[in-house]
Amino acid sequence: MKQLEFHFDHSIVSDEQKNQLTSQILEEIKKIRQATEKEYDDDRASVNLPVDNASSQNVLNLIKEKNKLDPRYIVVVGIGGSNLGTLAVFEALLGKKHNLKSKGKKLLFADTVDSDLINDIIRIIEPVLKNKENIILNVVSKSGSTTETIANFEVLLNLLEKYSDNPEESVVVTTDYDSKLWHLAKEKEYSVLEIPKKVGGRYSVFSAVGLFPLAMIGVDIKRLLDGAKQMRTQCLQQDLEKNPAAVAAACSYLHFKEDKNIHDLFLFSDDLESIGKWYRQLLAESVGKEHDLSNNQVFTGITPTYSIGSTDLHSVAQLYLGGPFDKFTTFVQVKDNKQEVKIPNYTVYDQLVQGIQKRPMQEIMAAIYQGVKTAFVKGNRPFMEIVLPDKSEENIGQFLQFKMMETMILGVLLRINPFDQPNVEAYKKETRKLLTEKDL
Numbered sequence: 485m486k487q488l489e490f491h492f493d494h495s496i497v498s499d500e501q502k503n504q505l506t507s508q509i510l511e512e513i514k515k516i517r518q519a520t521e522k523e524y525d526d527d528r529a530s531v532n533l534p535v536d537n538a539s540s541q542n543v544l545n546l547i548k549e550k551n552k553l554d555p556r557y558i559v560v561v562g563i564g565g566s567n568l569g570t571l572a573v574f575e576a577l578l579g580k581k582h583n584l585k586s587k588g589k590k591l592l593f594a595d596t597v598d599s600d601l602i603n604d605i606i607r608i609i610e611p612v613l614k615n616k617e618n619i620i621l622n623v624v625s626k627s628g629s630t631t632e633t634i635a636n637f638e639v640l641l642n643l644l645e646k647y648s649d650n651p652e653e654s655v656v657v658t659t660d661y662d663s664k665l666w667h668l669a670k671e672k673e674y675s676v677l678e679i680p681k682k683v684g685g686r687y688s689v690f691s692a693v694g695l696f697p698l699a700m701i702g703v704d705i706k707r708l709l710d711g712a713k714q715m716r717t718q719c720l721q722q723d724l725e726k727n728p729a730a731v732a733a734a735c736s737y738l739h740f741k742e743d744k745n746i747h748d749l750f751l752f753s754d755d756l757e758s759i760g761k762w763y764r765q766l767l768a769e770s771v772g773k774e775h776d777l778s779n780n781q782v783f784t785g786i787t788p789t790y791s792i793g794s795t796d797l798h799s800v801a802q803l804y805l806g807g808p809f810d811k812f813t814t815f816v817q818v819k820d821n822k823q824e825v826k827i828p829n830y831t832v833y834d835q836l837v838q839g840i841q842k843r844p845m846q847e848i849m850a851a852i853y854q855g856v857k858t859a860f861v862k863g864n865r866p867f868m869e870i871v872l873p874d875k876s877e878e879n880i881g882q883f884l885q886f887k888m889m890e891t892m893i894l895g896v897l898l899r900i901n902p903f904d905q906p907n908v909e910a911y912k913k914e915t916r917k918l919l920t921e922k923d924l
Contacts, residue, residue: 485710485711485714485878486873486874486876486878486879487714487718487873487882488715488728488870488871488872488873488879488882488883488886489869489870489871490728490731490732490868490869490870490871491868491869491870491871492731492732492735492868492869494857494860494861494866494867494868494869495735495812495866495867495868496739496864496866497734497735497738497739497866501734501738502724502731502734502735502738505734505737505738505897506724508896508897509724509730509733509734509893509896509897510722510724511896512892512893512895512896513720513721513722513727513730513893515528516528516531516720516889516892517720519531519532520532520720524680524681524682524683525682526682527682527684527901527903528892528903529680529682529683530683530684530687530688530690530691530888531716531888531889533680533683533688533690533691533709533712534690534709534710534712534713534716534881534885535709535713535716539678539691539692539695540695540705540706540709542677542692543677543692543695543696543699543705544699544705546656546675546677546696547696547699547700549675550620550656550675550700551700553618553620553653553654554617554618555589555617555618555619555620555654555700556589556590556609556612556617556618556619557589557590557591557592557608557609557612557619557620558589558590558591558592558619558620558622558697558700558701559591559592559593559594559605559609559619559620559621559622559640560591560592560593560594560595560622560624560697561594561595561621561622561623561624561633561636561637561640562593562594562595562622562623562624562625562630562633562658562693563595563596563630563632563633564685564686564765565626565684565685565686565687565688565693565765566624566625566626566630566633566658566685566688566693567593567595567624568686568758568761568762568765569686569688569689569693569694569762569884570591570593570689570693570694570697570698571593571595571758571761571762572689572756572758572759572761572762572880572884573689573694573698573703573708573880573884574591574697574698574701574703574758575755575756575757575758575759576753576755576756576758576759576875576880577703577875577876577877577880578701578702578703579755580754580755580757580758582701588701588702589700589701589702590701591697591700591701592605592608592609594636594637594640595632596632597631597632597635597636602636602639602640605640606639606640606643609640609643610643610647613643613644613646613647613648614647616647618648618654619644619654620654620655620656620700621637621640621641621644621654621655621656622656622657622658622696622697622700623637623655623656623657623658623659623665624658624659624693625658625659625663625665626659626660626663626679626684626685626688627659627660627663628659628660628663628664628665628666628668629663629664629665631912631915631916631919634665641655652672652673652674655669655672655674655675656674656675656676656677656696657669657674657675657676657677658676658677658678658679658692658693658696659676659677659678659679660678660679660681661678661681666678677692677696678692679691679692679693684903684904684905686762686765686766686769686770687766687888687903689762689884690708690709690712690881690884690885695708703877704877705877707876707877707878707881708877708878708880708881709881710877710878710881711876711877711878711879711880711881711882711885712881712882712884712885713881713885714878714881714882715881715882715883715885715886715889716885716889718886719885719886719889719890728886728890729886729889729890729892729893730893732814732868732886732890733890733891733893733894733897734893734897735812735866735868736786736812736890736894737894737897737898739812739866740786740812740898743810744809744810744811744812744866745785745786745787745810746786746787746788746789746810746811746812747767747786747787747788747789747811747812747813747814748788748789748790748791748804748811748812748813748814749763749764749788749789749790749791749813749814749816750790750791750792750793750796750813750814750815750816750856750867751790751791751792751793751816752792752793752794752815752816752817752818752849752853753792753793753816753818753821753875754792754795755875756792756816756818756875757790757792759790759880759883759884760790760791760792761790762884763788763790763887764788764789764790766788766887766888766891767786767788767891767894768785768787768788769905769908770891770894770895770902770903771784771785771786771891771894771895771898771900771902772784772785772786772787772907773785773898773900773901773907774906774907775900776898776899776900777899777900777901778899782900784898784900786894791804793815793849793852793853793856794849794852794853797852797856801856804860804865805859805860805863805865809864809865811865812866812867813860813865813866813867813868814867814868814869814870815853815856815857815867815868815869815870816869816870816871816872816883817853817869817870817871817872818871818872818874818875819871819872819873819874820846820873820874821846821874821875822874822875824844824845824846825844825845826842826843826844826845827840827841827842827843827844827845827848828841828842829841829842857869870883870886
């Protein structure tokens with residue numbers, strides 16, 4: 485298996501600074517290692533998902549059953565951690581334009597109560613249902629009571645029931661065991677997949693949350709999990725110099741202590757954009773906390789952003805290279821693309837841009853990428869670098885697992901709980917209050 489490359493040469497963090505964090509990091513790695521022996525009885529339980537063969541086999545068994553319906557579309561009805569990981573892997577592996585290119589199954593995401601979005605989904609799937617072809621509604625809600633998810637599910641279920649003689653066959657519910665949605669699904673005879681209670685939504689991509697819809701459209705989830713498993717082993721090492729999650733977390737924390745409280749994930753591949761969105765939730769919900777572990781009010785956190793190369797060099801590079809020194813960057817490069825496109829030999833265009841005729845586009849991107857790194861070095865802008873050999877299941881699995889374990893370690897350095905999100909409940913509480921007390 486090809487492995488990700490990690491480079492910290494330009495992180496502008498000394499060995500002495502990192503060594504001061506060794507005891508804290510080793511203590512957290514010890515706890516993560518202990519969690520691997522507790523199945524799902526620990527907040528760090530998501531590290532066990534890549535090796536849970538029973539869970540992945542359960543998903544594959546259900547897929548075999550649902551494939552008999554020969555569905556044209558799989559609609560993931562979820563929000564936040566219930567869909568961002570799935571979307572990230574889907575686009576990274578199959579491309580953002582998959583639904584336009586593919587003649588096979590297609591994946592749609594109903595992830596917000598935007599009536600225009602939901603109407604577009606209805607307009608796509610209604611002709612399919614009218615034609616007596618099938619779709620799968622995969623409603624994903626860990627709590628089983630997410631307002632946006634249940635609202636969207638009811639709308640799409642109503643459409644399904646209008647055209648299907650056996651609508652229950654086309655519904656798959658992914659939720660916590662014993663949630664209200666779990667019991668309703670059992671009552672309605674929907675298929676049900678379980679999310680382990682100790683696995684939070686933003687850490688759940690390798691559970692049934694991600695595995696079911698991804699495998700339904702042909703992603704090799706075994707290879708995805710193999711990559712995650714390999715990275716799990718690497719990030720459990722106690723030799724910190726060989727542990728990329730430990731080094732990355734230390735670098736991020738040390739820059740945070742020097743008031744660089746913005747962390748930008750700069751992805752040099754358009755199809756990795758949704759990995760940026762997934763990372764944004766992972767870091768923001770995990771480390772943005774009002775209280776620390778001693779319940780002191782601290783209002784701490786690192787603000788995650790993401791950028792796409794080379795597109796965003798023409799929108800934010802001026803700020804990154806000329807603005808305040810409040811950012812730490814992680815560059816992500818893909819070494820080998822799936823396709824090669826060459827510039828034609830129009831020599832007359834040399835008067836516009838020299839040096840690009842007959843070159844593969846990947847060479848041009850590589851030159852731009854190297855130019856950006858050089859500019860960051862000359863500008864004394866700190867960064868670390870991750871190189872993906874390619875956009876394969878194994879490498880995407882490695883990357884996501886690395887980021888999740890890095891976040892766990894970063895949590896202990898910040899002295900906060902990286903597994904809860906208490907302040908998110910504030911808007912949910914007010915929303916429910918408004919919906920039940922008065923007309924809007």
